[in-house]
Amino acid sequence: MTRASKSKGRLVAVVGPSGVGKDSVMAGLADALPRMHLVRRVITRAPGLGGEDYDAATPEQFTTLVAEGAFAVHWQAHGLRYGIPVSVSIHIDKGTDCLVNFSRSALAEAAEIFPRFIVLNVTARPETLALRLAARGRETEEEIGKRLANADKPLPAGLRVLHLSNDGSLAETVARGADLLQPAKV
Ligand SMILES: Nc1ncnc2c1ncn2[C@@H]1O[C@H](COP(=O)(O)OP(=O)(O)OP(=O)(O)O)[C@@H](O)[C@H]1O
Ligand SMILES: O=P(O)(O)OC[C@H]1O[C@H](OP(=O)(O)O)[C@H](O)[C@@H]1O
Numbered sequence: 001m002t003r004a005s006k007s008k009g010r011l012v013a014v015v016g017p018s019g020v021g022k023d024s025v026m027a028g029l030a031d032a033l034p035r036m037h038l039v040r041r042v043i044t045r046a047p048g049l050g051g052e053d054y055d056a057a058t059p060e061q062f063t064t065l066v067a068e069g070a071f072a073v074h075w076q077a078h079g080l081r082y083g084i085p086v087s088v089s090i091h092i093d094k095g096t097d098c099l100v101n102f103s104r105s106a107l108a109e110a111a112e113i114f115p116r117f118i119v120l121n122v123t124a125r126p127e128t129l130a131l132r133l134a135a136r137g138r139e140t141e142e143e144i145g146k147r148l149a150n151a152d153k154p155l156p157a158g159l160r161v162l163h164l165s166n167d168g169s170l171a172e173t174v175a176r177g178a179d180l181l182q183p184a185k186v
Helices: 022-032 059-067 088-093 104-113 126-136 141-149 170-180
Strands: 011-015 041-043 054-056 071-077 080-085 098-101 117-123 161-165
Touching: 011 022, 011 104, 022 098, 022 170, 059 071, 059 080, 071 104, 088 098, 104 117, 117 170, 126 141, 161 170
Parallel strands: 011 098, 011 117, 041 054, 117 161
Antiparallel strands: 041 080, 071 080
């Protein structure tokens, strides 16, 4: 790491299969680590469907935002488009660590953009995922089946990855995650 990049904030990209608990873990980490900025995504999902706080956009609005250069990174998954606003770089440049719900498919691109890029890979057993997605009830049974079929996706090689199991209680996962992310450690 250069001296210039050392003064920048870390971009912590939270990944893991659908239903593993990324949003829940992130909310807990944001409470436990008050200096960590929680990044709000733009998603082509109808507003107010619960889970994370996001900015809803129509597909047309999203296409316009892409053309305007509004996103540092964007990707497509589950029939939706997701964007990380370029404003994240303002926080990073000021030295503020940022936490963002990411796609495994966008990691390699993001690692080229952010100087201090860390992946927080949240894991859980397949049966845990199925139970949690069904209990959450945000998607139909068919959509849940597709999400479960996508659960196993390899991470690109060469990234700095921290692994965090979320099979146990959320409080315990958050405590371990907060410890993993102590600035002195990574
Ligand atoms: N440790 C836990 N114990 C019990 N329930 C949990 C735990 N972690 C998360 N949950 C629950 O599991 C469900 C899925 O969690 P969450 O929405 O945070 O997952 P996600 O990884 O963000 O999923 P997606 O990628 O589909 O948005 C939610 O209903 C949440 O309340
Ligand atoms: O499977 P991969 O590509 O890692 O992730 C795909 C997408 O799934 C999740 O979205 P949501 O929060 O469930 O809408 C992630 O946040 C990401 O945007």
